[in-house]
Amino acid sequence: MIKRVLFRNRLLPYLLILPEVLIVFVFFYWPSAKALFWSFTLEPPFGGFAQWVGLDNFRELFSSPEYYESAGITLIFAFWTTFISMGLALLLAIFVDRVIRGLVVYRTVLMWPYAVAAPAAAVAFQFIFQPGVGFFAFLNDIWPGIWDPNIVGADAMLMVIIAASWKSITYNFIFFLAGLQAIPRTFVEAAALDGAGPIRRFVTIVFPLLSPTFFFLLVINVTDSFTEGFGIINVMTQGGPGGATNILVYKIYQDGFIGLDLSGSSAQSVVLMALVVLLTFVQFKWIERRIHYAE
Amino acid sequence: MANVSMRQVRKSFGATEVIHGIDIDIGDGEFAVIVGPSGCGKSTLLRMIAGLEAVTAGEVAIGDRVVNDLEPKERDVAMVFQNYGLYPHMTAFQNISYALRIARRPKAEIRERVERVARILGIEELLARKPSQLSGGQRQRVAMGRAIIREPDVFLFDEPLSNLDAKLRSQMRVEIKRLHDELKATSIFVTHDQVEAMTMADRLVVMNQGVIEQTGTPRQVYRRPGSTYVAGFIGAPAMNLLPATLSDDGAAVEGRGMGRIALPNGAGPDRSGHRVMLGVRPEHLAVVADGSGGLLAARLLYAEDLGASRLLHCAVGDDELIVHTQDETGDRPGDTLRLAADPANLHLFDAESGRRLEAVDGG
Ligand SMILES: Nc1ncnc2c1ncn2[C@@H]1O[C@H](COP(=O)(O)OP(=O)(O)OP(=O)(O)O)[C@@H](O)[C@H]1O
Numbered sequence: 067m068i069k070r071v072l073f074r075n076r077l078l079p080y081l082l083i084l085p086e087v088l089i090v091f092v093f094f095y096w097p098s099a100k101a102l103f104w105s106f107t108l109e110p111p112f113g114g115f116a117q118w119v120g121l122d123n124f125r126e127l128f129s130s131p132e133y134y135e136s137a138g139i140t141l142i143f144a145f146w147t148t149f150i151s152m153g154l155a156l157l158l159a160i161f162v163d164r165v166i167r168g169l170v171v172y173r174t175v176l177m178w179p180y181a182v183a184a185p186a187a188a189v190a191f192q193f194i195f196q197p198g199v200g201f202f203a204f205l206n207d208i209w210p211g212i213w214d215p216n217i218v219g220a221d222a223m224l225m226v227i228i229a230a231s232w233k234s235i236t237y238n239f240i241f242f243l244a245g246l247q248a249i250p251r252t253f254v255e256a257a258a259l260d261g262a263g264p265i266r267r268f269v270t271i272v273f274p275l276l277s278p279t280f281f282f283l284l285v286i287n288v289t290d291s292f293t294e295g296f297g298i299i300n301v302m303t304q305g306g307p308g309g310a311t312n313i314l315v316y317k318i319y320q321d322g323f324i325g326l327d328l329s330g331s332s333a334q335s336v337v338l339m340a341l342v343v344l345l346t347f348v349q350f351k352w353i354e355r356r357i358h359y360a361e
Numbered sequence: 362m363a364n365v366s367m368r369q370v371r372k373s374f375g376a377t378e379v380i381h382g383i384d385i386d387i388g389d390g391e392f393a394v395i396v397g398p399s400g401c402g403k404s405t406l407l408r409m410i411a412g413l414e415a416v417t418a419g420e421v422a423i424g425d426r427v428v429n430d431l432e433p434k435e436r437d438v439a440m441v442f443q444n445y446g447l448y449p450h451m452t453a454f455q456n457i458s459y460a461l462r463i464a465r466r467p468k469a470e471i472r473e474r475v476e477r478v479a480r481i482l483g484i485e486e487l488l489a490r491k492p493s494q495l496s497g498g499q500r501q502r503v504a505m506g507r508a509i510i511r512e513p514d515v516f517l518f519d520e521p522l523s524n525l526d527a528k529l530r531s532q533m534r535v536e537i538k539r540l541h542d543e544l545k546a547t548s549i550f551v552t553h554d555q556v557e558a559m560t561m562a563d564r565l566v567v568m569n570q571g572v573i574e575q576t577g578t579p580r581q582v583y584r585r586p587g588s589t590y591v592a593g594f595i596g597a598p599a600m601n602l603l604p605a606t607l608s609d610d611g612a613a614v615e616g617r618g619m620g621r622i623a624l625p626n627g628a629g630p631d632r633s634g635h636r637v638m639l640g641v642r643p644e645h646l647a648v649v650a651d652g653s654g655g656l657l658a659a660r661l662l663y664a665e666d667l668g669a670s671r672l673l674h675c676a677v678g679d680d681e682l683i684v685h686t687q688d689e690t691g692d693r694p695g696d697t698l699r700l701a702a703d704p705a706n707l708h709l710f711d712a713e714s715g716r717r718l719e720a721v722d723g724g
Pocket residue numbers: 374379397398399400401402403404405406553
């Protein structure tokens with residue numbers, strides 16, 4: 067159902083959306099347009115006239131093995147972060163749904179981790195995963211060298227995936243829980259009378275009815291992990307060791323702001339943006355078809 | 362073969378008890394209707410039979426099995442929910458066949474059984490539609506189909522008609538009865554509509570605030586309501602109840618504005634001076650010509666014309682009563698009417714407990 071609001075004043079609706087439009091314009095469209103422009107030029111790092119170079123930046127980008135490596139790392143990071151955080155969140159939501167139908171307090175409390183800023187969470191996790199202190203120091207004592215994210219790329223990757231998943235679990239959890247609670251009891255009860263056990267009820271009734279929530283979260287999580295991993299990686303690994311956690315957004319930052327290759331990193335931004343748009347489009351095209359929105 | 366019985370069944374949600382020790386016996390193949398006002402515990406009772414709600418105390422048995430600890434699916438009952446509970450993401454066919462698919466019956470058998478059920482219910486054309494594409498009445502039929510296809514021992518209906526308009530409701534009423542005559546499965550039908558209760562029941566169970574007020578055939582309950590509560594609930598418009606006092610010899614009642622009314626059987630002298638409620642149904646009262654005796658005098662307040670008959674709202678002392686008559690008298694508001702009734706149609710209830718006083722039973 068779509069709610070329509072009728073405005074008597076013709077100006078009012080435009081005034082109401084103006085702040086939002088301004089914010090989106092200043093912080094998204096303008097920089098995006100700028101990046102698009104830069105990606106076709108050679109931009110001198112300390113100002114001065116830009117030189118039009120056509121597709122040279124992109125050509126250079128797509129012939130760089132480093133770039134493909136970063137793209138691969140991004141996919142691994144995005145896949146596992148989405149998988150772990152959505153999977154665990156769904157599992158937790160199912161448990162909680164059985165216990166606290168309708169209890170708002172729990173939901174509020176469980177939402178808190180989402181309010182923790184990514185760098186803050188990253189600092190905490192970096193401390194937890196230090197090879198020299200705490201639990202991992204204990205493991206390293208028994209099997210020397212089993213865990214060291216400062217040196218071993220796979221360890222570092224695992225660490226940032228866990229930190230990023232932890233960050234978004236709560237968000238996913240809240241949505242899954244709300245989705246589960248919105249499913250009328252009658253459906254599940256009817257299925258129970260029809261002879262379906264808990265697992266078959268979940269597969270045939272609950273999950274299909276939850277699929278709009280699932281799809282929404284999938285889109286959000288995948289796009290988020292493409293872009294939002296920055297805060298965590300910047301604090302924990304700075305893309306290291308040896309580029310093992312150098313996901314695309316972080317590479318853009320490094321090349322642009324550290325390497326001062328503004329044009330090259332602009333080209334990367336444009337590609338990343340196109341990638342996110344494409345991914346979202348594919349998800350809508352292929353997955354949304356199989357979704358049952360409630361009538 | 363399944364009779365359903367409950368022994369001293371109680372149910373509490375947290376600290377509040379909502380079912381206070383219910384005993385019920387419903388015979389095999391019987392169509393029982395549980396009727397009562399909103400919130401009296403009808404759905405809770407049904408859900409305990411289905412196994413969707415655990416009983417707090419007592420015993421529920423289906424057939425000769427005590428089912429207290431059995432899962433819903435082990436009880437062999439089917440339920441039609443008030444809002445139908447059709448799976449919104451499945452077509453009518455998938456809804457109806459769900460139980461068979463869960464039981465992994467062969468495809469050919471499923472198709473054949475769904476088609477047979479669809480034929481019985483007249484929904485062959487609708488099988489490919491989703492619930493959102495069906496009207497209320499059609500959804501109702503699909504919900505019935507989902508229950509019928511399992512050929513269960515017991516059918517439970519939780520106010521299945523309450524979402525339908527008046528015309529469709531009376532049509533479905535007849536259809537459900539016809540289906541029951543065909544399938545002969547024990548059925549328990551919950552409603553708060555007393556017309557549904559009267560017309561459909563083999564056995565009527567009147568509930569109030571978590572207890573059973575009375576059980577019997579609709580006729581018995583109508584003829585001999587066991588309490589003022591049942592008297593007021595069954596029959597429309599409700600039975601008139603007037604406060605009165607038993608005379609010294611117990612053979613008559615006296616009340617304000619009604620003089621002395623002799624009782625055919627009397628109430629016995631041991632109850633003399635007892636405060637009672639005199640009950641008489643609107644349809645058992647008649648307006649008689651002045652001077653020809655009658656029961657009591659009443660002042661006409663206003664008349665409602667129903668077309669085929671009229672409802673006369675009258676005052677007797679401070680109390681109001683209704684006369685349901687087909688006579689076309691020319692009376693006007695303010696007129697005094699003399700009302701008469703066959704003494705056999707008078708009911709007497711204890712004023713305090715509200716229970717029926719058996720001695721004056723007119724039968
Ligand atoms: N899950 C529950 N938790 C707490 N109280 C409940 C619950 N379910 C029902 N009740 C209470 O039990 C009482 C009986 O409810 P029930 O649903 O059985 O009434 P009902 O007779 O079916 O009413 P209606 O005609 O409105 O459907 C009500 O007072 C209700 O508030």
